[in-house]
Amino acid sequence: MTSTGDDRPGTRISQAVDILQRGGLVALPTETVYGLGADARSSAAVGRIFIAKGRPATNPLIVHVHDTAAARRWARNWPDAAGKLADRFWPGPLTLVLPKNREIVDGATAGLDSVGLRVPNHPLALELLRCFDGPIAAPSANRSNCISPTTASHVRDELGDKVDLILDGGACTVGIESTVLDLAHGAPRILRPGQISAWQIEQVIGPLASDQPVQSGELRESNESHRQLAPGQLPVHYAPQTLTLRFTPDQYGQLKLDEQTGVIVLEAEPFGSSCARIVTLPRDPAAYAQQLYAALRDLDNRHLHRIYIQTPPDEASWAAVRDRIFRASRPC
Numbered sequence: 001m002t003s004t005g006d007d008r009p010g011t012r013i014s015q016a017v018d019i020l021q022r023g024g025l026v027a028l029p030t031e032t033v034y035g036l037g038a039d040a041r042s043s044a045a046v047g048r049i050f051i052a053k054g055r056p057a058t059n060p061l062i063v064h065v066h067d068t069a070a071a072r073r074w075a076r077n078w079p080d081a082a083g084k085l086a087d088r089f090w091p092g093p094l095t096l097v098l099p100k101n102r103e104i105v106d107g108a109t110a111g112l113d114s115v116g117l118r119v120p121n122h123p124l125a126l127e128l129l130r131c132f133d134g135p136i137a138a139p140s141a142n143r144s145n146c147i148s149p150t151t152a153s154h155v156r157d158e159l160g161d162k163v164d165l166i167l168d169g170g171a172c173t174v175g176i177e178s179t180v181l182d183l184a185h186g187a188p189r190i191l192r193p194g195q196i197s198a199w200q201i202e203q204v205i206g207p208l209a210s211d212q213p214v215q216s217g218e219l220r221e222s223n224e225s226h227r228q229l230a231p232g233q234l235p236v237h238y239a240p241q242t243l244t245l246r247f248t249p250d251q252y253g254q255l256k257l258d259e260q261t262g263v264i265v266l267e268a269e270p271f272g273s274s275c276a277r278i279v280t281l282p283r284d285p286a287a288y289a290q291q292l293y294a295a296l297r298d299l300d301n302r303h304l305h306r307i308y309i310q311t312p313p314d315e316a317s318w319a320a321v322r323d324r325i326f327r328a329s330r331p332c
């Protein structure tokens with residue numbers, strides 16, 4: 001990893017641009033999670049991302065740009081819906097899947113003819129994108145199938161020896177990955193839920209495809225057409241190494257609580273136990289999302305026998321958080 005001792009933001013940005021131009025890897029903060037970035041026009045640079053993460057070549061990357069004009073440059077066409085959504089939600093945690101331009105290398109999109117484009121809402125990421133003046137392919141900066149990083153030190157711990165530079169932009173404010181919306185295959189469809197909800201999107205562009213793959217956090221991964229449209233969205237993902245089991249309050253009596261157990265519960269839940277560690281997360285979905293990955297990572301690092309996580313209510317406002325919990329855990 002590069003270290004010059006000069007940590008002024010401008011210096012760090014110009015180092016980062018230099019590294020990207022030479023085909024290197026830069027970890028960058030976004031409002032959702034930290035990304036592992038490379039030039040999306042270079043097969044060799046993008047290839048390094050897959051090696052660093054141990055990511056299957058079949059899982060496409062999200063390409064980051066600094067504004068809507070830049071996004072239009074890398075999409076082969078730009079439907080009205082894309083313009084309306086970009087005006088309303090960018091910069092922000094929404095990825096739009098659109099037919100891709102030839103300059104985005106096939107490796108970045110796992111050979112797909114579409115590309116996921118997003119303008120992140122983080123000043124350091126935007127500054128980097130403006131100075132680099134090119135598309136940055138960036139998946140979450142974690143090893144494949146592990147928990148996404150929400151601080152620079154998470155990235156350092158997990159990928160420090162594999163990345164050329166880490167830009168530290170503080171803790172991510174959203175905390176879970178962006179909503180991914182497919183605009184390339186017929187009726188718009190959410191491929192991955194996130195902070196920007198189906199309801200918010202429908203307010204801008206009208207009804208989404210009726211067979212949404214994720215309803216109130218319940219995964220319907222057996223749907224083959226969805227599997228093909230949403231590569232990389234595996235039922236088990238974003239998971240701790242420790243056995244992680246989800247529970248509802250009526251299952252309290254069945255939990256095996258000892259000093260080798262960690263528990264994540266919702267605030268104001270009457271939960272008493274002498275187990276290793278109880279983490280209480282806020283009852284507000286946005287505040288909960290911001291802390292979820294750090295809490296899971298902290299418990300995972302304690303090498304416990306098991307982690308229990310309370311499933312939040314089956315309500316639309318919890319859909320994205322429930323999606324991540326369902327992928328990280330098994331029922332108990």
Ligand code: TXA
Nearest residue numbers: 032034035060061114115116139140177178231232233
């Ligand atoms: O918030 C985020 O989206 C973060 C930050 C760094 O921007 N990035 C992120 O990237 O979560 P990643 O690689 O961990 O997840 C990208 C997912 C893929 O697994 C896939 O499900 C979907 O986005 N995706 C990307 N391009 C796609 C495409 N062309 N068609 C369908 N799905 C796509």
Ligand code: MG
Nearest residue numbers: 139140148177
């Ligand atoms: Mg990821």
